[in-house]
Amino acid sequence: MPHVPLHRSSPARGGLRAPALLLLGALAGLLLLASPRAHAVASFARQTGAACADCHIGSYGPALTPYGMRFKLAGYTDSDGNGRKIPVSGQIVAARSMPARGDSTSQISELDLYLAGRISEHVGGYAKLASNNTGKDKFDTRLTEFDVRFAGSTFKLGGKDARIGVTVNNNPGAQDPIGVLPAASSLGPASAYAGSTSILNSSALSRRTVGTSVYATFDRDWYGELGTYHSMSRSWQDRLGFPVAGDPGKLSDTGYLRLAYMRDFKRHFFSAGFTALSTRQRRPRGTGPSNDIDDLGYDLTYQFLGDREHVLSLSYVNIYERRRYGDPLIGAVDPTRVPLRRGWIRDQSLGLHYAFRQRYGIRVAHMINTGSADPARYVPYGVPDTTSNLISLYWTPFGREDSYTSQANLRLSATWFRFDKFNGASKRVFGTPTTDADDLNQFQLAASVMF
Structure with missing residues (x-):
């Protein structure tokens, strides 16, 4: 489930003048939950000769x-050696959404084109061009994802296998190999305001930035990555299909660090990771004051793989964010409420994923967003606390060696x-x-086809 920053309006600019817009933004954001960003891209399966179920x-x-x-x-470069394959895949997503409030809708919600595959012996990657239905069959097309890698050959270091690589991508955390950080796993707490989730769980940086990291593996069990990110210019955001109103502002002194221990026991897998992201964000762009943001997070993952008849994955992610606000809160609803200059946010997600014969499955998630009290920034209750849950049942008839096709797929879900709590309350959430x-x-009922 993609993290769900539900609306970019904030009390600083909108306050309580538009609870209906926040509600609509929430419902629209929820649609993303059933449309994960990363899928079993069919062109990768054709390139490697492996089934979708081997990787996912x-x-x-x-x-x-x-x-x-x-x-x-x-580096997405492994191949079966049987010549070059066309590095193109497509995806169609249709959904019927039935909200507790509002009208139900049935529509083709997303049309995607993937350019994904091996470029050379050491270079590979993917890019996703997504057309999302904005209503009345009007589609908004954007370059939503890319991850291009150079992966060097393995070499010996202290008698152990090691590898060094480089990744260029547009979403901090999406490049993570374990795939449990919000940008990669699609699991992350929702919130009323984008500013009340951690920057690793917020849309503020995803897809509107470009980052470069150097990563390394040692003895197959240890992973490290160090990199930096810069926000795209407004002109480039516009060229790629993103409205400039969502510009994250100018980023400076941005650093990304990832350390992880990953142990594959064949029938079992375990990992423990640490993540840090630090940046100075100036919004709007210009010479005004900036906000200093520091994220520290840890994660734990366990997979039972067995003989692949029963597969179980458990994950826990805890991200703590410290903030030092430099910009004033403009347009506050109540001028007597003075915004704090410091604050913190904590995002937690606990996920369970079970698959039977890689065909039938269930995903369950419990997500918690909490933060320090700030009556000016979080109206009306002074805290951003939100607690949400997800339960998803699915059927994937293809994508295995014993199915009609192992290199294309269908998912019915x-x-x-x-929600247990939203915007700091269970009742009267907008006051x-x-x-x-x-x-x-x-x-929501959904059907996704990948080919």
Whole structure:
């Protein structure tokens, strides 16, 4: 489930003047939950000769098996050696969404084109061009994802295998090989305001930045990555299909660090990771004051793989963010409420994914967003606290060696989204009696085809 920053309006600019817009933004954001960013790209399967189920739990993604992790670390370059394959894939997503409040909709929600494959012996990657239905069959096309890698050959270091590589991508955390960080796993807490989730779980940086990292593996068990990110210019954001109103501003002194221990026991897999992201964000662009943001996070993952008849994955992610605000809160609803100059946010997600014969599966997630009290920034209750849950049942008939095709796939899913708390409360979430947290609940039926 993609993290769900539900609307970019904030109390600083909108306050309580548009609770209806926040509600609509919430419901629209929830649609992303059933459309994970990373799928079992069919052109990779054709390139390697492997089935989708070899790389992905549930044969469709986004969760990776240890084999899929190694393919990613090798720069998407592994091949069956049977000549070059056309590095193009497509995806069509159709959904019927039934919110607790509002009208149900049935539509082709997404049309995607992937350029994905091996470029040379050491270079490979993918880019995704997505057309999302914005309503009334009008599609908004954007370059939403890319990850291009150079992966050097393995060499000996202290008698152990080692590898060094470089990744260029547009979403901090999406390049992670374990795939548990919000940008890669699609699991992350929702919130009323984009500014009330950690920057690793927010849309503020994803897709509007360009980053370069150097990564290394040692003895197959240890992974390290160090890199930096810069926000794209407004003109480039516009060229790629993103409205400039969502510009994250100018980023400076941005550093990204990832350390992880990954152990593949064949029938079992375990990992423990640490992540850090630090940046200075100036918004809007210019010479004004900036906000200093520091993220520190850790994650734990366990997979039971067995003989692949029963596959179980458990993950936990905890991200703590410290903030030092430099810009004033402009347009506050109540001028007597003075915004704090320091604050913190904590995002947590606990996920379970079970697949039977890589054909039938269930995903369950519990997500918590909490933060320091700030009555000016978080109206009306002074805290951003949101607690949400996801339950998804799916069927993937293809993508395995014993299926009709192992290199294309279909997923039929039924997903329920549920909120215990939203915007700091369970009832009257916008300070009025018209909206409760459970009004944001939604049920969705979806069909996704990858070819």
